[in-house]
Amino acid sequence: MPLPYAMLQICMTAIAIWLNRVGKRRVAAGAAGVLVLGALGGWATMHPAGEQPPMPMAAAADPPAPATVLVFVSGAVEHPGLYQLSPDARVSDAIAAAGGISTAADAGRLPDLASRVHDGRQVNIPFARSGAAAAARLDINAAAPDELDAVPGMPPGLAQAIVEYRDTWGPFQSLSQLRTDLGVDSATVSGLTHYLRVVLASP
Structure with a gap:
């Protein structure tokens, strides 16, 4: 018995809906497969077989420690100047290399004798500031x-x-002439000013 037209139309509509749903699922499954295959292919391209991961770079070696350090010892020491010392030397070693502390030093203002020195450091021994020390300075002209x-x-x-300069050019007018006229370096002149003075004769 033939189906009524309305019933046939309903069946055709249901079949179309079912086919439409099945088709979308297959398309979605196919698209997902393509994406998975593409991802696997990309990974294989970036990581070819047998390739080893990069090795970490070795840390740079520390530079060797210097064999000696250069230290400038100034102030109230017997022989101010530049001295080469071992890298583990202390301030007391630098002072000893300069001949030791002089009697004009201020014993209450000494640096830390146990501290370590380093390259380019200056070790300064302060002079005493008493009037007696100033009066004890030698007259460079006498x-x-x-x-x-x-x-x-x-x-x-x-x-x-100094004596030959006095005999040739007369008395010193200033201790700075040790630098300007006799070519003594500024650091040495600065140290000598604690022991020397200029006394000019009255006109």
């Missing part, structure tokens, strides 16, 4: 060569050069 030569920090030959 001191004898042996007196000048005994001054702490006096470079070899400078005492004789």
